[in-house]
Amino acid sequence: MREPRLRTVNKAVAPYDLNKFPKNFVGKLAKEITYMSATKSTMSLEGREWEQIFANCIGAEWKPSNVGLDDVVLDNCCWGAKTVFGAKNIDRQKTVRLISGRNSPTYSYGIDKLTSEDPNEIGKMVLDIWNERVSAVRKIYKFVRTVVLVKSKDYSEYLVFEFDTVRYDPELYRFDWNSRMNLEGYEKGTGKHKFTWQPSGSQFTIIEKVPEKRLHVSIKAPEKVDKETILRAVNFNDDWYKVVSDHMEA
Numbered sequence: 540m541r542e543p544r545l546r547t548v549n550k551a552v553a554p555y556d557l558n559k560f561p562k563n564f565v566g567k568l569a570k571e572i573t574y575m576s577a578t579k580s581t582m583s584l585e586g587r588e589w590e591q592i593f594a595n596c597i598g599a600e601w602k603p604s605n606v607g608l609d610d611v612v613l614d615n616c617c618w619g620a621k622t623v624f625g626a627k628n629i630d631r632q633k634t635v636r637l638i639s640g641r642n643s644p645t646y647s648y649g650i651d652k653l654t655s656e657d658p659n660e661i662g663k664m665v666l667d668i669w670n671e672r673v674s675a676v677r678k679i680y681k682f683v684r685t686v687v688l689v690k691s692k693d694y695s696e697y698l699v700f701e702f703d704t705v706r707y708d709p710e711l712y713r714f715d716w717n718s719r720m721n722l723e724g725y726e727k728g729t730g731k732h733k734f735t736w737q738p739s740g741s742q743f744t745i746i747e748k749v750p751e752k753r754l755h756v757s758i759k760a761p762e763k764v765d766k767e768t769i770l771r772a773v774n775f776n777d778d779w780y781k782v783v784s785d786h787m788e789a
Contacts, residue, residue: 551681554613558701558752560597567596568699569758577761578769582694589688590620607640608676608683608704616682619704625689629696632689632749636735642668643741653738654720662714662724665736665743670706687747695760700753 555561571592576582584592587603590610594601599613609617621637644650644664653661676683682703689698712724712733724734735744 551615553682554597554599554616557684557703558750558754560699560754564596565754565756568592568697568756571595572694572697572758573761576694576758577764580763584622584688584690584694586620586622589622593618593620593686593688606672606676608672608685609680611686612680615680616684617676617680618683618701619685620688621685622688622690625691625696625698627692629689629691629698630755632698634746634748635687635689637685637687637745637747639669639743639745640672641741642736642743644668645741654716658714658716658722659709661722662712662734662736663709665722665734666707666709666712666724669743673704673706676704685747689749695757697756697758698749698753699756700750702747702750 572584575584575588590603591601593599594611597611597613599611599618602610602612604610608619610620611618621635623635623637625632625635642665644653644661647668648664650656650661650664673683684701685704686699686701691697711727713727714722714724714734717723720738722734722736722738723732724736725731726733731746733746735746736742
């Protein structure tokens with residue numbers, strides 16, 4: 540829905556338009572990933588690392604949050620950052636499954652026998668917990684986004700895209716328990732699978748479409764930098780350490 544035209548209010552402006560990343564974003568991203576690939580014994584790139592990389596690439600502040608929706612902050616905008624492994628050909632990736640927190644009706648509503656309850660009632664509770672979390676962050680930031688990094692299995696290709704982090708109207712979804720007794724939510728209008736919630740651990744997963752306007756980057760793998768080369772580069776020597784106390788047996 541479009542925002543209404545207002546005569547007397549100066550409307551806030553986001554740091555940049557959705558999925559139109561700042562100048563030099565790709566170059567900075569490539570440098571960060573190349574550095575990680577060159578210095579890690581085994582390449583990996585997980586959530587906290589992606590949060591920091593993304594913050595550096597857009598000139599934002601990394602502020603890790605328990606909520607997980609505002610880990611990166613720039614002016615009036617915040618981001619939650621997610622990483623997932625892609626399909627064999629990530630250029631054809633259509634959807635991603637994003638772990639989006641732990642929503643516990645037992646903690647929030649005191650409901651114990653979850654799987655024996657009406658799945659639509661439990662689904663509404665799960666979405667209401669998510670919605671309250673989004674609302675709390677939107678009280679602070681005008682723009683709330685999620686930025687996703689899709690990684691190829693060999694870390695040679697990446698997709699990067701954003702979407703607005705929104706509330707979900709429970710009336711637009713139906714819920715059912717699957718064969719594993721996990722709760723699945725479907726769009727009433729299309730029948731598409733949108734949510735999965737696991738009673739064990741309360742993990743909440745949202746299925747998101749990969750937009751056409753996403754960034755697809757290929758990055759060449761560098762030669763590994765061995766440990767001794769790094770130690771020489773920082774001029775490591777015996778003066779860097781001392782024994783503060785020694786409780787080892789003789």
